Amino acid sequence: MRQDLVAGLAGLLFSVGLAVAGMTQPHKVIGFLDFFGNWDPSLAFVMVGAIGVNTIVYRLVLGRKEPFFGGRFQLPTRTDLDWRLIVGAVLFGVGWGIAGFCPGPAVTSLVGMGTPAVIFVAVMLAGMGIFRMVEGKLPG
Amino acid sequence: MENFTPVPALIGGLIIGLATSLMLAFNGRIAGISGIVGALLAPTPGDARWRVFFVGGLLFGGVGMWMATPEAFQSELVRSPALLVVAGLLVGFGTRLGSGCTSGHGVCGISRLSVRSLVSTITFIAAGAATVVVTRLLMGDV
Numbered sequence: 001m002r003q004d005l006v007a008g009l010a011g012l013l014f015s016v017g018l019a020v021a022g023m024t025q026p027h028k029v030i031g032f033l034d035f036f037g038n039w040d041p042s043l044a045f046v047m048v049g050a051i052g053v054n055t056i057v058y059r060l061v062l063g064r065k066e067p068f069f070g071g072r073f074q075l076p077t078r079t080d081l082d083w084r085l086i087v088g089a090v091l092f093g094v095g096w097g098i099a100g101f102c103p104g105p106a107v108t109s110l111v112g113m114g115t116p117a118v119i120f121v122a123v124m125l126a127g128m129g130i131f132r133m134v135e136g137k138l139p140g
Numbered sequence: 141m142e143n144f145t146p147v148p149a150l151i152g153g154l155i156i157g158l159a160t161s162l163m164l165a166f167n168g169r170i171a172g173i174s175g176i177v178g179a180l181l182a183p184t185p186g187d188a189r190w191r192v193f194f195v196g197g198l199l200f201g202g203v204g205m206w207m208a209t210p211e212a213f214q215s216e217l218v219r220s221p222a223l224l225v226v227a228g229l230l231v232g233f234g235t236r237l238g239s240g241c242t243s244g245h246g247v248c249g250i251s252r253l254s255v256r257s258l259v260s261t262i263t264f265i266a267a268g269a270a271t272v273v274v275t276r277l278l279m280g281d282v
Binding site: 002003004005006007008009010011012013014015016017018019020021022023024025026027028030031033034035036037038040041042043044045046047048049050051052053054055057058061062066067068069071072073074075076078079080081084085086087088089090091092093094095096097098099100101102103104106107108109110111112113114116119120121122123124125126127128129130131132135138 | 143144145146148149150151152153154155156157158159160161162163164165166167168169170171173174177178181182189190191193194195196197198199200201202203204205206209210212213214215217218219221223224225226227228229230231232233234235236237238239241242243245246247248249250251252254255256259260261263264265266267268269270271272273275276
C-alpha cells in the first residue's frame with residue numbers, strides 16, 4: 001500500500017511537472033521538434049531538469065541494496081540495439097511529430113484538452129493492444 | 141524563438157525528475173508512462189494496483205492543473221481527427237515495440253546512462269523532427 005501511495009504521488013507530480021513545463025501544449029512540442037523552422041528549444045530544458053535530478057538521485061539510491069519501501073530495483077537489463085528498439089522509436093517519433101503528444105502529456109490532458117486528447121489516448125491504447133496481439137508473430 | 145520559455149520548462153523538468161526519482165528510490169521502478177499504461181491492458185495480479193495509482197495521480201494532477209491554470213492546456217485541435225488517429229496508433233504501437241517513450245527512455249533511461257535509451261531518444265526526436273518538416277510541406281504550419 002505504501003508503494004501504491006508513492007506511485008500515486010509520483011503520477012500527480014509528473015502531471016504537474018508536464019503542465020508547468022508546457023508539454024501539455026502540442027504546438028509547443030511541435031515547436032521543439034521544428035529544428036528547421038521556428039525552433040522553440042524550451043523542451044530541452046525539461047529534459048535537462050528531469051535528467052539532472054534523476055542523475056543525482058539515481059546515483060545515491062542505486063548504491064543501496066533495495067528501495068526504501070522494500071522489494072528490489074527493477075531496471076531494464078538489456079544492452080543490445082535491436083530492430084524493435086529502433087523501429088519502435090521511429091514509429092513513436094512520427095506519431096509524436098504529427099500530434100505533438102507523447103503518452104504522459106496525452107493522459108494528463110484528458111480532461112483539460114477534452115475531445116482531441118480523448119481520441120488520441122483511446123487510439124494510443126488501441127495501438128498498444130494491437131502490439132500485444134501481433135507481438136508473438138514479429139521476427140525476433 | 142519568440143515562444144522560448146526556459147524557466148517554466150526547467151522547473152517542470154525538475155518536478156518530473158522528482159516524480160521519477162521517487163518511483164525509483166521508494167518503489168525501485170522506472171517511471172515510464174507507456175510501460176505503466178501498456179501493462180494495464182493485460183494486468184497481472186499484484187502488479188496492477190500501483191500502476192492504477194500512478195495513472196490516477198496523472199489524471200488527478202491533470203485536472204488540478206487544468207482548474208488552476210487552464211491556459212497550460214491547449215484546447216484547439218492541432219491536427220485533423222484523422223491524423224490524430226494515425227498519430228495515436230503510431231505512438232501506442234511504437235512505444236511498446238521500442239520499449240519506452242519520452243519518460244522511460246528520454247528521462248529515466250538517459251539518467252541511467254543506458255545506451256539503448258540514448259539511441260531510442262535520438263531516434264524518436266529525429267523522426268519527430270523529420271515528421272514536422274514533412275507535415276509542413278504537405279499541409280502548412282500548425
